[in-house]
Amino acid sequence: xTMTVTMKALLSGAMLMALATTAQAACGIEKGSIRIxxxxxxxxxxxxxAAATCRSDTVQFKVNLTQDHESLAVAALKANPAxxxxxxxxxxxxxxxxxxxxxxxxxxxVAKDGAGLKKTQLITINGKVMAVAFMANAQHLFYREDxxxxxxxxxxxxxxxxxxxxxxxxxxxxxxxPFGGTYKAGWDLGEEFVNMYIGMGGTFFKEGSxxxxxxxxxxxxxxxxxxxxSAYMNPDYLTFDSNAxxxxxxAGNVAMANFWGSRAGAVTDGEGSKPEITGNIKFxxxxxxxxxxxxxxxxxxxxxxxxxxxxxDDAAATFKALASGVTxxxxxANTDKAVWLADGFNPGPLAQGTLESANAGALPYPMExxxxxxxxxxxxxxxxxxxxxxxAAKALSDVEATYSAAAQAxxxxx
Amino acid sequence: xxxxxxxxxxxxxxxAMLIFIALPIVSVVVQSLFIEHERxxxxxxxxxxxxxxxxxxxxxxxTAELRRDQPLGRFNGLGTYLDxxxxxxxxxxxxxxEASGPIDFLTRVGSLPLYKAxxxxxxxxxxxxxxxxxxxxxxxxxxxxxxxxxxxxxxxASLLPMIITPLIGSLILFWMIDxxxxxxxxLQALFNDPDLSLKASPTLTWIxxxxxxxWHSAPFAFVVFYAGLQxxxxxxxxxxxxxxxxxxxRIRFVVLPHLMPLAIFVGLIQLMDNFRVFEPIxxxxxxxxxxxxxxxxxxxLRSTGAPLFGSAAATSMLTIIGIxxxxxxxxxxxxxxxxxxx
Numbered sequence: 001x002t003m004t005v006t007m008k009a010l011l012s013g014a015m016l017m018a019l020a021t022t023a024q025a026a027c028g029i030e031k032g033s034i035r036i037x038x039x040x041x042x043x044x045x046x047x048x049x050a051a052a053t054c055r056s057d058t059v060q061f062k063v064n065l066t067q068d069h070e071s072l073a074v075a076a077l078k079a080n081p082a083x084x085x086x087x088x089x090x091x092x093x094x095x096x097x098x099x100x101x102x103x104x105x106x107x108x109x110v111a112k113d114g115a116g117l118k119k120t121q122l123i124t125i126n127g128k129v130m131a132v133a134f135m136a137n138a139q140h141l142f143y144r145e146d147x148x149x150x151x152x153x154x155x156x157x158x159x160x161x162x163x164x165x166x167x168x169x170x171x172x173x174x175x176x177x178p179f180g181g182t183y184k185a186g187w188d189l190g191e192e193f194v195n196m197y198i199g200m201g202g203t204f205f206k207e208g209s210x211x212x213x214x215x216x217x218x219x220x221x222x223x224x225x226x227x228x229x230s231a232y233m234n235p236d237y238l239t240f241d242s243n244a245x246x247x248x249x250x251a252g253n254v255a256m257a258n259f260w261g262s263r264a265g266a267v268t269d270g271e272g273s274k275p276e277i278t279g280n281i282k283f284x285x286x287x288x289x290x291x292x293x294x295x296x297x298x299x300x301x302x303x304x305x306x307x308x309x310x311x312x313d314d315a316a317a318t319f320k321a322l323a324s325g326v327t328x329x330x331x332x333a334n335t336d337k338a339v340w341l342a343d344g345f346n347p348g349p350l351a352q353g354t355l356e357s358a359n360a361g362a363l364p365y366p367m368e369x370x371x372x373x374x375x376x377x378x379x380x381x382x383x384x385x386x387x388x389x390x391x392a393a394k395a396l397s398d399v400e401a402t403y404s405a406a407a408q409a410x411x412x413x414x
Numbered sequence: 415x416x417x418x419x420x421x422x423x424x425x426x427x428x429x430a431m432l433i434f435i436a437l438p439i440v441s442v443v444v445q446s447l448f449i450e451h452e453r454x455x456x457x458x459x460x461x462x463x464x465x466x467x468x469x470x471x472x473x474x475x476x477t478a479e480l481r482r483d484q485p486l487g488r489f490n491g492l493g494t495y496l497d498x499x500x501x502x503x504x505x506x507x508x509x510x511x512e513a514s515g516p517i518d519f520l521t522r523v524g525s526l527p528l529y530k531a532x533x534x535x536x537x538x539x540x541x542x543x544x545x546x547x548x549x550x551x552x553x554x555x556x557x558x559x560x561x562x563x564x565x566x567x568x569x570x571a572s573l574l575p576m577i578i579t580p581l582i583g584s585l586i587l588f589w590m591i592d593x594x595x596x597x598x599x600x601l602q603a604l605f606n607d608p609d610l611s612l613k614a615s616p617t618l619t620w621i622x623x624x625x626x627x628x629w630h631s632a633p634f635a636f637v638v639f640y641a642g643l644q645x646x647x648x649x650x651x652x653x654x655x656x657x658x659x660x661x662x663x664r665i666r667f668v669v670l671p672h673l674m675p676l677a678i679f680v681g682l683i684q685l686m687d688n689f690r691v692f693e694p695i696x697x698x699x700x701x702x703x704x705x706x707x708x709x710x711x712x713x714x715l716r717s718t719g720a721p722l723f724g725s726a727a728a729t730s731m732l733t734i735i736g737i738x739x740x741x742x743x744x745x746x747x748x749x750x751x752x753x754x755x756x
Contacts, residue, residue: 071716096720099453102472119521125471126458133463185702186713208457210471235614236593251594299464332678341463364464369453372720380713383702384525389617401505402527405498408719411450411477411488 027054027324033062033318037073038088040065041262043135043338044302048087051325055277059317071369077102082307084108085318091300091365092372094123094131099369103130103305109319116327118343123303125367133303134326135338137262138362139182139195140297140353141287145345146280147255155282159199159225159289159296166232169255179232180254183386184241190379191298195258196222197290198363199296210412212403213397214378221290223385223392230386258286258297260355265336269351283353285360295376297356298365303342315326352381370412377403440735446494446727449482449488450720471748477718487724494728499710501732502526528732531705537620538706539688540741542627546684547677549628550635555665557636558643569640576633587626615704623694623704632685633681642676643669678748685740690733707733 034054048063052231064084066072076083076251087097095101103129110117113131123208124133143155144314150151151172152164162179167180182188197204202218207209230237232246246263248254257269261283268278286297304322306315331340335348339355347355365371375400385395407413415421454476458503460469481487496503505526513519521530557568590597591612602610612618646669654664692708695701701709708731714726 037675074721099474099720101478101479122461122467123463124459124461126456126460136463184699189702210455210470234593235609235611237614238702239613239698301463358464362464362490363465364462367453367460367462367467367469367471376713379529380701387702391615392523398525401498406722406725407617408497409449409490409494409725411453411724412455414452 004381006386019226027059027320029054029056029059029317029320031058031126032314033060033085034314034318034321035060036063036318036322036367037069037076037084037088038065038304039069039093039302040067040092042265043262043334043340044088046330046337047134047304047322048323050330051321051329054185054283054317054321054324058146061321068330070096073097074100077307080309081311082309085307085310085314086303086304086322087307088304089131090137090302091262091298092368092375094303094305095367095369095372097305098125098130104308104315104317105129106132106306109306109316113316113320113323116343117323118341121303121341123301125197131303131305131340132323132326133301133332133338133341135302136259136354136358137300137302137339138297138354138357139258139260139286140295140357141256142249142259142264142267142286142353143256143282143284144252144254144277145282146276149179150174150389154268155284156256156287159196159229159323160286163228163232165227165256168393169402170232174196174254175253177234177253178255180240180245180257181229181237182240182245182259182260183226183230183233183237184244185238185383186379187375188241188376188379189238189382189386190377192226192258193222193382194365194375195286195297196289198298199292199294201288201292201294203367204366204371204374204409210368210407212374212400212407214319214374215393215400219396220392221329223291223382223395227386227392238386247272249273258290261339261351264353265352269336283350283356285353285356286362288360291303293361295360295362297357297362299354299358300365301339301341359362370410373406373410373412374403377406442727442730443488445723446731447489447491448722449490449494449724450483450487451477451478452488454480458615479661490724494724498526499725500528500728502528518682525703527710528707528729531710532596532706532736534620534704535689535691535736538624538627538691538704539685541624542631543681543684545624545628546631546635547681549632550680551639551673553636554643556638556667557640572595572636573633575629576631576637578748580693581628581697582629583692584626587622587629588698591622613699619698619700619703623691623698623700625687626694626698627691631684635692638676638680639673641704642673646672678744682741682744685744689737689740707736 008234036048038048044065048065049245052061075085075094076095077087089097110122110129115293117132121133122129147169148155148165151168151174152166153168156162156165166178169175181192183192197214197219200218200222202214202222204214205212228312242260242263244257244258245257246267249257249267264283268281270278286295288294289296302318305317326342328342328344331342333347335351339347339351381399381402382395385392404413423487455470456473457468457470458468493499498505506523509519511520513522522532536640553572557572558566560568589595591610592598593602598612602608612622650668651664659667670736690708691706693705693710694711695704710724711729713728
């Protein structure tokens with residue numbers, strides 16, 4: 001018995017060493033400093049953990065994963081030399097870096113060390129690769145199969161069906177507040193409007209300019225739908241962020257929600273919940289709305305960048321390390337953590353909702369440089385409408401006015 | 415004290431005040447007068463995992479050139495102060511012209527960001543400050559009357575709210591008043607209303623924030639007043655008793671006048687503290703129902719990709735002016751008292 005244990009230990013030790021040597025060979029970095037800043041969630045932890053195997057006596061490796069990464073990034077990358085050689089960004093957090101020229105084009109690095117990357121992983125702005133995307137994320141439908149069955153309704157495909165299903169569930173007294181949403185005033189509420197408005201076929205700006213264009217019938221319809229949904233939500237919904245909604249799901253208080261794909265693993269992992277709840281949570285594409293054909297959601301990517309203000313050696317080292325952190329091996333070892341974009345990734349059931357949304361033609365989150373200001377204005381300006389203190393048109397015209405003031409101060413509007 | 419000695423004594427702190435208080439304020443004033451350069455925009459095709467799309471983006475080389483010429487940005491004068499996010503000169507004028515009556519005018523102005531924030535900030539300041547003074551004074555009187563051996567533990571317990579970091583304290587209360595939390599659920603049972611939610615209604619959110627404010631600050635007032643009570647003139651108290659004054663009269667005519675300077679001190683500090691109310695709004699996720707001037711500065715700096723320094727600086731200046739106006743009566747009074755005594 002003792003013998004086998006020792007043998008096993010020896011064997012696994014040998015395997016580890018073999019892995020370590022291959023990793024070092026795979027990294028192939030002689031010297032340099034790799035300093036990574038990024039958001040803190042399991043998929044990014046997996047990427048940086050894989051990249052960390054490139055650490056050696058001559059290669060310095062430092063990583064800072066924090067929810068506050070966005071507020072650190074601009075100042076940290078503006079310094080020369082930059083505090084971090086790479087920021088792991090998402091669709092929206094790349095914008096301030098692009099606007100200030102804080103990240104460098106990656107074309108040369110991709111040509112040299114990016115053999116395993118698919119073309120669609122390359123975020124190309126004006127013909128130059130500015131980031132390498134490694135995962136996709138979207139808000140899509142989470143639903144409780146058992147509750148929907150008990151209410152006698154099919155999983156909804158449109159928001160109109162969501163309303164009908166919510167009514168059926170409430171009428172039968174199955175769940176008090178059948179629908180859930182991340183409607184916390186601020187960024188989350190803004191994102192919900194962006195999803196719904198895009199589902200309505202709306203655009204945020206006048207063609208080719210930074211002038212706002214949301215105060216129209218599509219905007220009003222999007223708000224009216226959000227209001228109608230809120231009737232089936234916990235009355236505290238304006239304070240609900242992703243953490244709160246996850247807790248509601250795990251407690252069995254919600255039957256349906258349009259929730260982040262990246263939370264699918266956390267909601268169903270059984271931690272903080274019971275098997276009869278988590279076992280019944282299923283995923284589907286985000287619903288369409290008002291007869292539209294595309295799901296009312298936005299597709300997001302997460303990817304890595306290289307800072308402008310660093311030495312070329314450090315940039316090359318960082319690219320190699322991060323490229324080795326987003327391979328299909330890493331992806332397939334972490335199927336529960338994200339919808340990976342790597343070639344050869346085998347998506348598990350948790351990726352279903354995001355992939356179905358993408359296949360149904362969901363649009364990416366807008367990349368206009370002033371979209372961040374619009375998002376903020378929406379997040380702060382729509383709460384009064386949701387509380388019933390303003391009508392939809394007034395709320396939207398207020399948002400346009402707030403956005404215009406901010407866009408002028410930021411130099412996007414004259 | 416000879417002037418030279420006085421100056422030698424005061425110089426280090428004067429220097430520190432110049433560097434850490436005066437200069438930053440000057441810098442904020444300057445920043446509030448500027449806005450960012452116009453950004454040079456170009457349209458180009460952007461591609462990613464979800465296809466290609468024509469989108470505009472910033473020509474950062476051209477924009478950087480503009481910046482090099484004028485690092486501070488474009489001079490905007492008082493433009494930022496008068497725009498919609500601040501004093502909203504144009505919108506207020508329109509509201510004045512179009513409003514059907516004073517109430518309609520106030521509603522219209524009250525929905526503008528700065529006035530909305532100011533509304534809550536002032537309400538919070540003027541409700542919380544007196545309540546803190548009264549409650550702190552009452553706790554101090556009560557504790558002072560306790561037998562010696564229980565005083566220590568009681569003082570420790572009453573100080574707890576102040577020891578807890580404001581953000582943590584508000585988060586704890588936030589979960590307690592949740593519909594599933596101990597306070598929230600008890601209130602629902604008490605009022606027999608299953609839909610009662612302290613977080614959903616703006617009025618109840620305001621009340622919650624104010625109750626939190628009193629809970630958090632009362633210990634400070636209590637400690638100061640309690641210290642003051644230890645210096646009460648016993649002769650005066652005794653003679654008042656001999657004259658037949660009851661407990662209420664002794665408090666009214668002996669204790670209160672004795673503690674008045676302390677009350678003014680606590681009041682001043684509380685006015686300043688409450689006027690820059692911020693943490694509870696974040697802790698209670700109350701941004702939908704209550705915003706304050708500090709919260710507006712926070713959103714300008716934190717929640718957009720591009721921090722709006724000019725806008726935040728203008729709100730900061732307005733906050734400083736607001737505090738000066740609030741403090742003026744108290745300061746004038748203190749000055750008069752000082753003159754009378756000397």
